[in-house]
Structures are given as structure tokens and as C-alpha cells.
Amino acid sequence: MTALSYRPFLLYFITNSISLLGLWIQKIGVGWLTWQLTESTFWTSFVTLALMAPAGILGPFFAVWAENWDMRRASIFLKLSMLLLATTVWYLQLLNLHTVYSLAILSIFHGILSAMYHPVRLVFVSVIVEKKFFGSAISLNSASFNASRVIGPSLAGFFIFFFNLEVTFFVSAISYLPLLPILCLIPLRLRTIENNKNEKFLKNLIDGLQVALKTKIIINSLIIVFVNAFFVRGILEIQPTIAGEVLLGSSTSLSVITATAGVGALLSSLWMSFTKFNQNNLFGVLFPMLLIGFISSLLIGLTQNLILISSFFLIMGFSTTMIGISSQTIIQLKVNDKYRARVLTWWSTISFGSLTLGGIILGISGEFFPIRFGIISMPILGFITYKYFFRN
Secondary structure, three states, rough: OOOHOOOHHHHHHHHHHHHHHHHHHHHHHHHHHHHHHHOOOOHHHHHHOOHHHHHHHHHHHHHHHOOOOHHHHHHHHHHHHHEEEEHHHHHHOOOOOOOOOHHHHHHHHHHHHHHHHHHHHHHHHHHOHHHHHHHHHHHHHHHHHHHHHHHHHHOOOOOHOOOOOHHHHHHHHOOOOOOHHHHOOOOOOOOOOOOOOOOHHHHHHHHHHHHHHHHHHHHHHHHHHHHHHHHOOOOOOOOHHHHHHHHOOOOOHHHHHHHHHHHHHHHHHHHHHHHOOOHHHHHHOOHHHHHHHHHHHHOOOOOOOHHHHHHHHHHHHHHHHHHHHHHHHHHHHHHHHHHHHHHHHHHHHHHHHHHOOOOHHHHHHHOOOOOHHHHHHHHHHHHHHHHHOOOO
């Protein structure tokens, strides 16, 4: 049996998947609009990565606050805020008022909401299902996200090509609507919360990090997450630049390479959903997947063929998702309810913060050198970094 056998989770899974489609439709639309307005690798990378950067910078602080939040109310408030923000993106495009600055500001706001929602999302799965379904629910949640990476960009490309960006952003906005009533109505499991009002904010924050540092399998997993995010996943986040500069293509090229990366991620998620792993087996897959990510990213920098680049993105999507799901599951299994949100958010901080820095460095280098030079350099530096951390 999987978590889908539990009806409340099934309803959440379906409607949340629809809202994730809207997120990816908006991300592709905003990235492509930025490239059209500027043809700048830096600005395109900046606007795209602004959706991720706040999770890396603000994540731990929101995680400490989120531990004592009502998960239902927090989810409803944040998803409703995302709906309003997506509606603003659509309305400004309808009036033809967007500039690179409006796109950057709205992306930063959306990134802040995502940073607030991330610890809620990670914990929310654990309050819908029982602990025996945690592994399945986490993998299915990831499968939902990665399925949206396949379907969302394809839909974005379809709407941009056959209609326009106004229609694209409108579809993105309304995708949040089915989830809101489900969040209001589904039953949730009671969480174990040790709420000590005398504990200071900074102490709670540091406690989460100390739990991670004291657990060898978690700290080793986080090191691999850092190397993977900075040197491999950063390339995934500059796909609008790759589509525009390397492939000299259109929104269709962007949709293809984004969707194929999503196919790889989806295959990885589905495989993890229906395969039983223990903690040691999960850790054992991290380095092989990291090595595959290095090789695929290196090959992306060596070709300008759409089919080959798409194939390498598929492999990269598979390997990076395996690392993400495996490391998250290790933390979920090793950490109790009291510390789960704050430890998971240190995972998010390392993951999103590192891919943001990696992507921005690639974007800046693209202003001075061909972007392919940066893409080739990153996996080589990543392998050297990995060997340094695990030299013993």
C-alpha cells in the first residue's frame, strides 16, 4: 500500500499537483519574458533564481517560526497569497506594463512566500499520513513536483506559442483554486510539539543545525546536497539562458529542455515511490547520482544540439532528484517531530541557497564569457570539491 490509498492524501496530492503546474507555467513564462525584454544572461538568471534565493536566505528563520504554526491555516494563507501574486503577474502583462524590474520584484516576493511555505510543505505531508507512509508520501510529493516539471513547461510552451503570455499567466493563476477548499477540509494528524516559550529564537535555530551536525549520515548527506545544488542544479535553473543563447531557440526550445529534465526527475520520483530503501541504501545512491550529474552537465556544455542537450537534461533531472529525495527521506527518518521542520529547512537552505549562488555565478560569467564555458567548468570544480570534503 502507498500513501495514495489514504483518501485525504489522494485529494491533496491531485489538487496540489494542479497548483504546481501553475507554478511551473508561471516560472517558464516569467523566464522567457525576461529574456525577451533584456537578452541578458544575468537578468534572466536573476529573475529565475529569485524564486529560489529567499528559501536559502530566510529558510531557517521561517522554519523555527513554522514549528508552532497551525499547518492548515499557514497552508491556506500562503497558497492564497501565491494566487494573488500570480494574478498580479497576469494583470500587469494584460496591461503590457511589465519591465525587468517588475518581474524581478514579483519573483522575489514569490520567492519569500515559497520560503515561508517550504517548511510548511515538508511538515504538512507528515500530518496527513501516518509514519508508515512517510517514505511513500515524500516520494509521491516529489513525483508530483517533478511531474509538474514535465507537464507545466509543456503547457507553458503550448500557451505561449498558440496564444500569448496573458493567457499563460491567467492559467497559472487559476491553477491554485482547486487546492484551497481541500486545505480547508482534509483531516490532519495531531503533531507532537514541545512549545517552550522560554526558548529563544536563535537557540531554536542553532538546535536544528546541531542535530544535523551530530548525526553523521545527515551531515554527509548535506555535503552532497551542497555540491549537487551548487555545481549541478544551478545549471537547471538557467535553462531560459541556455535556450536563448546556446540553442538560439524559442519558447519551444525552453519548454523541451525544461520538460525533459522534468521527465528524468519524474522517473526518479516514481522509482523511489515504489522501491523500499533503508537509510544506508539511501545514502549509498548519493555519490553515484552525483557523478552522473557531473558527467551530464559537462556534456551539456559540449554540444549545441537540442536532442542531445535534452537527453543530458533528462539524465541530470533523474540524478539530482534521486539525491534530493534520498537526503530528505534520511532526515525524515532520523529526526523526531520537534526538530524535523528546522532540520529539513537547513536542508532547504543548503539546497536552494547553493543552487542560487551557482546559478547567479553562471549568469554573471555569461556576461563576460560564452555561457558554455561556465557550464563546462562547474562539474569539474564540483568533483574537486567533493574529493576535498570526502578525502578521508
